[in-house]
Amino acid sequence: KAVRLAVIPGDGIGPEVVAATVPVLHAALEADGLRLHVTPFDWGGERYLREGAAMPADAADLVKKTDAVLFGAVGRPDVPEHELVWGLIIGLRQQLDLAVNLRPVRAFPGVPTKVRDTDGVDLVIVRENTEGEYVGAGGVAHAGTGHDVGIEVAVHSRRVIERAAHQAFELAGRRSGRLCLVTKSNAMRYGYPLWDWVVREVAAQYPAVELETVLVDAMAARMVQAPRSLDVLLAGNLFGDILSDLAAVLAGGMGMAPSANVLPGSDVPGIYEPVHGSAPDIAGKGVANPVACMLSGAMLLDDLGHAGTARRVRDAVAGALRDPRHHTADLGGNATTADVTSAVLNTMESQ
Amino acid sequence: KAVRLAVIPGDGIGPEVVAATVPVLHAALEADGLRLHVTPFDWGGERYLREGAAMPADAADLVKKTDAVLFGAVGRPDVPEHELVWGLIIGLRQQLDLAVNLRPVRAFPGVPTKVRDTDGVDLVIVRENTEGEYVGAGGVAHAGTGHDVGIEVAVHSRRVIERAAHQAFELAGRRSGRLCLVTKSNAMRYGYPLWDWVVREVAAQYPAVELETVLVDAMAARMVQAPRSLDVLLAGNLFGDILSDLAAVLAGGMGMAPSANVLPGSDVPGIYEPVHGSAPDIAGKGVANPVACMLSGAMLLDDLGHAGTARRVRDAVAGALRDPRHHTADLGGNATTADVTSAVLNTMESQ
Ligand SMILES: CC(C)[C@H](C(=O)O)[C@@H](O)C(=O)O
Ligand SMILES: CC(C)[C@H](C(=O)O)[C@@H](O)C(=O)O
Numbered sequence: 001k002a003v004r005l006a007v008i009p010g011d012g013i014g015p016e017v018v019a020a021t022v023p024v025l026h027a028a029l030e031a032d033g034l035r036l037h038v039t040p041f042d043w044g045g046e047r048y049l050r051e052g053a054a055m056p057a058d059a060a061d062l063v064k065k066t067d068a069v070l071f072g073a074v075g076r077p078d079v080p081e082h083e084l085v086w087g088l089i090i091g092l093r094q095q096l097d098l099a100v101n102l103r104p105v106r107a108f109p110g111v112p113t114k115v116r117d118t119d120g121v122d123l124v125i126v127r128e129n130t131e132g133e134y135v136g137a138g139g140v141a142h143a144g145t146g147h148d149v150g151i152e153v154a155v156h157s158r159r160v161i162e163r164a165a166h167q168a169f170e171l172a173g174r175r176s177g178r179l180c181l182v183t184k185s186n187a188m189r190y191g192y193p194l195w196d197w198v199v200r201e202v203a204a205q206y207p208a209v210e211l212e213t214v215l216v217d218a219m220a221a222r223m224v225q226a227p228r229s230l231d232v233l234l235a236g237n238l239f240g241d242i243l244s245d246l247a248a249v250l251a252g253g254m255g256m257a258p259s260a261n262v263l264p265g266s267d268v269p270g271i272y273e274p275v276h277g278s279a280p281d282i283a284g285k286g287v288a289n290p291v292a293c294m295l296s297g298a299m300l301l302d303d304l305g306h307a308g309t310a311r312r313v314r315d316a317v318a319g320a321l322r323d324p325r326h327h328t329a330d331l332g333g334n335a336t337t338a339d340v341t342s343a344v345l346n347t348m349e350s351q
Numbered sequence: 352k353a354v355r356l357a358v359i360p361g362d363g364i365g366p367e368v369v370a371a372t373v374p375v376l377h378a379a380l381e382a383d384g385l386r387l388h389v390t391p392f393d394w395g396g397e398r399y400l401r402e403g404a405a406m407p408a409d410a411a412d413l414v415k416k417t418d419a420v421l422f423g424a425v426g427r428p429d430v431p432e433h434e435l436v437w438g439l440i441i442g443l444r445q446q447l448d449l450a451v452n453l454r455p456v457r458a459f460p461g462v463p464t465k466v467r468d469t470d471g472v473d474l475v476i477v478r479e480n481t482e483g484e485y486v487g488a489g490g491v492a493h494a495g496t497g498h499d500v501g502i503e504v505a506v507h508s509r510r511v512i513e514r515a516a517h518q519a520f521e522l523a524g525r526r527s528g529r530l531c532l533v534t535k536s537n538a539m540r541y542g543y544p545l546w547d548w549v550v551r552e553v554a555a556q557y558p559a560v561e562l563e564t565v566l567v568d569a570m571a572a573r574m575v576q577a578p579r580s581l582d583v584l585l586a587g588n589l590f591g592d593i594l595s596d597l598a599a600v601l602a603g604g605m606g607m608a609p610s611a612n613v614l615p616g617s618d619v620p621g622i623y624e625p626v627h628g629s630a631p632d633i634a635g636k637g638v639a640n641p642v643a644c645m646l647s648g649a650m651l652l653d654d655l656g657h658a659g660t661a662r663r664v665r666d667a668v669a670g671a672l673r674d675p676r677h678h679t680a681d682l683g684g685n686a687t688t689a690d691v692t693s694a695v696l697n698t699m700e701s702q
Contacts (some may be wrong), residue, residue: 150545190489194501
């Protein structure tokens with residue numbers, strides 16, 4: 001049996017972290033007698049400059065022929081950002097209707113962080129991934145008259161809230177039994193109150209899970225002040241975005257945070273991507289931290305039913321990170337991307 | 352000459368921190384030969400329960416007869432949150448058209464924080480305070496049919512962005528000459544791109560200030576990872592709200608963060624309030640940290656032209672905080688609100 005993997009390296013450090021991850025997935029699968037079939041897609045900024053579109057019109061169909069997608073990052077200084085964001089990653093999330101974006105953050109022993117007392121931090125943000133503030137609706141009134149009024153419309157529908165909520169409750173049930181819903185219903189009067197209402201309704205089906213509702217501003221502070229009080233968080237698209245970058249800091253930074261865009265209960269392939277961006281400032285230097293991408297690969301293996309293989313990857317990453325000689329610059333070290341890759345592969349072999 | 356102060360203690364710990372602050376303002380002004388005239392207003396949750404409205408219809412007019420407002424906090428478990436938020440604090444901000452909410456965060460020597468390397472942190476968030484996500488526009492389609500769609504509309508107008516931007520550039524010019532604009536224009540297509548555009552235009556009038564534009568998710572991470580890289584931040588209403596709670600952590604937590612809602616260049620009284628809420632869990636116990644409220648009082652004195660008096664308050668607070676015996680529970684100590692008040696008053700006398 002083979003895993004059919006679509007690979008979208010993208011821009012900036014995307015290709016570097018993806019190139020570091022594929023051999024790790026390969027080695028882990030091989031040890032379990034499984035093969036890895038990689039189909040690369042050259043979607044991203046370069047393709048945009050060449051062909052006027054970051055991905056082809058049938059991108060979603062192409063991807064659907066595979067089991068899962070490993071995605072690097074998009075964004076380059078010479079391409080308008082929305083062309084790559086809407087034309088690629090937000091586009092794919094919405095076209096494939098990938099309901100939730102799961103963003104686990106776990107502190108690895110030996111990795112320094114800017115926040116004190118992060119030992120044992122282990123939380124997951126369940127981010128709604130298809131609507132909210134990311135629907136692209138709105139417009140500008142009086143545009144260009146000097147009296148412009150920008151209107152931004154967020155859409156929160158019960159169906160979408162419900163399916164995200166079910167994911168979050170199920171996850172919380174398998175973990176600590178605690179779920180924090182993050183909204184801002186004291187200031188926003190329609191979308192987030194609907195979230196509060198619908199999620200409380202869904203909660204009735206999960207009596208073993210304790211639901212707490214927290215305002216997003218308070219949650220931002222709490223995430224740093226008491227991260228171990230958190231286990232599973234459920235948030236809309238925008239708040240999930242903000243909180244997951246923040247949560248990454250608890251694990252050492254953006255280079256440590258993986259994610260999975262998935263439509264659970266379907267056979268639509270998930271997109272697995274590091275939370276970080278294309279980091280043009282360090283691109284091409286071979287110094288990017290590949291851990292977030294490798295851990296995204298582990299999530300991918302998990303979702304394809306290869307839990308043991310996923311654990312192998314995670315354990316190898318954790319093992320390599322115990323030694324500061326395997327820390328890249330973002331973690332205060334001076335390892336190269338290739339150093340980390342070898343360390344992970346060696347650790348895997350010896351474990 | 353007297354300072355005419357409107358005082359709205361509000362709910363929860365609001366009355367406690369206000370009661371701790373008024374004597375400090377009084378003492379500081381007296382030392383400068385100035386008097387303090389306090390007009391208390393019983394607006395808040397209790398009034399809502401008694402009279403069905405958190406404040407009277409002519410609240411804005413009443414307040415306009417004073418020089419400035421010291422506001423505690425609103426919110427109590429037995430009153431629907433929006434009645435107190437829209438019926439009082441958001442209501443007043445919008446009715447008085449208080450253009451910006453200035454939220455300085457400064458690390459005080461001797462105060463422990465959950466974030467490493469916060470020594471010397473000294474930043475100000477300039478939060479747009481009258482529109483954006485806080486206009487209360489939107490609705491719920493298909494309400495109650497099981498197919499509800501919550502629509503939340505944010506409004507960002509050029510005039511309002513411009514006036515907030517001028518405040519931010521002027522402030523940055525008086526400080527480090529560095530300004531960070533926080534938006535999310537890769538995902539939101541109308542409101543934040545307008546912010547980027549208008550603020551860049553305004554920037555042309557402030558050649559001495561260097562403008563950087565940062566995505567809100569990246570800013571959340573950076574605020575914890577590199578807070579000293581930040582000086583003045585300019586953000587819309589929602590992002591300013593989230594980032595200011597987060598920034599407070601750099602100074603020890605919500606009990607340390609003051610704010611000023613102001614309409615610069617007008618004689619509309621500003622509203623000065625701690626960033627924290629009413630904290631019903633500790634209300635009535637006399638253990639709330641009054642520092643955020645005292646520092647809000649210092650901002651008030653500054654804005655009324657009493658810079659020396661404001662400095663007196665700030666120095667006394669800083670002096671008291673050097674001694675951990677004057678730290679309240681939120682800072683890991685066991686001082687009461689009254690202990691802190693005495694310490695600040697004593698320090699002021701001896702300085
Ligand atoms: C690139 C950007 C649109 C994206 C988002 O906001 O979702 C990124 O920040 C992320 O978190 O995956
Ligand atoms: C009470 C609430 C509406 C308010 C806000 O979001 O503005 C508060 O969080 C603040 O920061 O002053």
